[in-house]
Amino acid sequence: IPRCLSDRKYSLRAEKVVLEMQDPKTGVKSQPQRLVITTIPHAITVKLLLVSLLSSEARNFGSMLVALGYIYPLQDHKRLVIKPDASLYRFQTPYFWPTQQWPVEDTDYAIYLAKRNIRKKGILELHEQEHYNRLHKWMNHKWDFIVMQAKEQYRAAKERKKPDRVVFECQERAYWVVHRPPPGTVSAMDYGLDRRIDPNTVEVTGESLLVKYCATYKNHDPFLLKCLPSNPWLTDDATYWTLNMPNVEIPTKMRVERWTFSFGELLSDPRGRNDFRLFLKKEFSGENLAFWESCEDLKWGTAATMREKAEQIYKTFLARGAPRWINIDGKTMEVTVKGLKHPHRYVLDAAQTHIYMLMKKDSYGRYMKSPVFKETTKKAICPEEHKFSDNQLEQNARNRRPSLSPIILRQMEEEQKAKMAANVDITQLCRFTTPVPHLAVYSGISDFPSATASPSLPFLAHTPACPSPISVALDSTSASERRVEASEGEGEGNPAARGPVGGNVSRSRMALSLRRLLKRGCTPSTMFASLSPKCHSAAGTSSRIQPISPNQPSQAPPRRIANFFQIKVDIPPECRIYPIESEDEEEENRAASRGGVGAKEIICPWESLTPQNGTG
């Protein structure tokens, strides 16, 4: 649920109710609070508050009022809960109400802490001390202002009568308990990491859309309907979160139902995405999702890695002869390639959107009808509702433990990513790929190892371009695809194959040495398992590998071998790099006429090149 929707709705409703409570006749009855020095009016007890609210939802709603900060407790001020005994509360002044438009500034917090420091004569609580030091570091340039303004506010407060001063201090303190909660307490404001806006989500605007949206999601709103087994914010029992972890094996029924709402929902849920990925793998169109994910990675990644990532994505998905070539229309491709000359974070947006819409219109529908999805739906669980007694609730509250550190979570994510990358299945056929003699070979693990291929797999893994076994193995399959890529290495005198060999030579281009690029420091990503024995002489003879016949481009053969593995191979220095954009379909004809060059290399179009006529 987009946060804004439920928040505003409930903020406004809360305000309305609080205002109604002020009515001297029908509102909440208040009593004076007796302190040692004075008496302050307008203290209310929850009992009277609940009497005033008069519903079974009262307790929950009352908790919400306190948690949001419309009412604050006078004793035990750090725990924003309602206690239906004689503990006293008071209404918060509207200035401190948590209305959405007013930002909660760190500057204000710094001033507040400085004031508190003055009042408490240097003794701040630990978390306050930490915040203070952190703010001092990050807002150092305005520190004079902060200190002086704190002093001024402190002095201005002294002008007030003592009871009013006490009230104001309590108000301010309560405000900051809501917005900067002490450790170990929950916060209704929920400022956590998940608050960031995902650019892929669609903002809901327009009345009918809103109505439709509400109707769709109303059963999934924990405010409107009980969430099963229980809402952890209310019962302090974290089963709900455990069951809904990002990569849990068996999802809950509600979660699976949400995947059916829209494609965006499916993708944004990691478990859903995994399921979808599995489905696509079976359909041999996994490259779309992989491309989309790499684009996301580019968009959200650090600036330092952007260039590399863009290059890698281009080489893997977009270039002609790429191992996981995606099918986007010519115009988008043109725009993207042009943009890649000066890569930036959003350079792949057009292509990503295209692929997203493709998946949404095409694969998503089929996924919904697929056996994968049906299986998942069948296995999904629906947990029983918890029924906790009051004592159990207190026990739960006492047993609250912090969750896994985000550092550990991140490590786990990275491990999982690496594991997935190692298992990547390059199954995309591209009629432009052709094996190249002396260059290394990309590989994935095939789903359907053919009889001849599998025994040679481990063999291949270690002596990549060993000619005969490979050519034999690959010859025997109808649509084998080879992609050759070189890695950095000193140029060795590999006897480069001259031109295409073998019977059905296709004039297609293929991925060639990236040596020049790699020398410039663009390291291949760990997306593909890289095994790197150096293959010397064997490389030369791999020219006998049969290239793909262009007559069988789009078959999705049941028996396929997609055996690519990346091996570092030395490339002769004569390997050329030709600018892709200066080539077009007609260039294929020239390939043969180049006198056996054969070795055209995929380069990123933004690299500047010296055109040479190279030998393979």
Added chain:
Amino acid sequence: IPGPLCYSLLLLVVACYRHLASCVGGCTDSLQLRDELRQTREKAQKLAMAICQHLTLHLRDKSLPEEQRKEMELLWVAFSSSLELLHLDMCKVFNMSDIFSLANTDALVQTGLQGSEVAARALSLPDLNQTQSPTLPAGLESQERSTLEQEIGQIDHMIDDMEMKVNVLRWMVEPHGPQYADPLSSTDSASLAVFSVDEEQPGHQPLCQRNKFCAVLFLFAVVLVAGFISVSMVLFSGVCF
């Protein structure tokens, strides 16, 4: 120089405005409170205007010596922060006066306040060049509202203007002051000391340095006289006996 002096006054006024703003919508909300808000606001704006002009003038002067420039930049950062604070408070008051109309006092939130004089401090400050405006309430709330809206726009404009005209690199500014506000000092820390006002003398004059000097001199004289008397007493008693 009116600039630096104005700044500490501005801080004072902004602090008072915040205290007043925190009462809006509560049970102490009244025409008087709204009026005090208005006056405080106007005062703040006058001060802000003066400081803004002063700073902009100096910071655009390329021939300013380095040390002075650093001081000015420090003041600039502090001033823009105060402006932002004031702007935020004004926006809050604007929004709240929408919800809480004084016509319906039943809906005012019972916050436990009993009302006290917060504004006296801000409003009793000497005006720079103008006389105190009359304390009669402005009248219609809608008029007040549109004035407030206008003034918010003005402050907004001022902030934008400042950003446009003067390029101060905030992260290069280093404050002089301590990390913690010293609870025991009655005068402000050395940081913007030139710009600070002593709390005990609300009617502070630029001549306070002279006053201090006179006071020291006077004390010295008193000590001298006392010493003289005691010495002479000793001598005379010596003579007598």
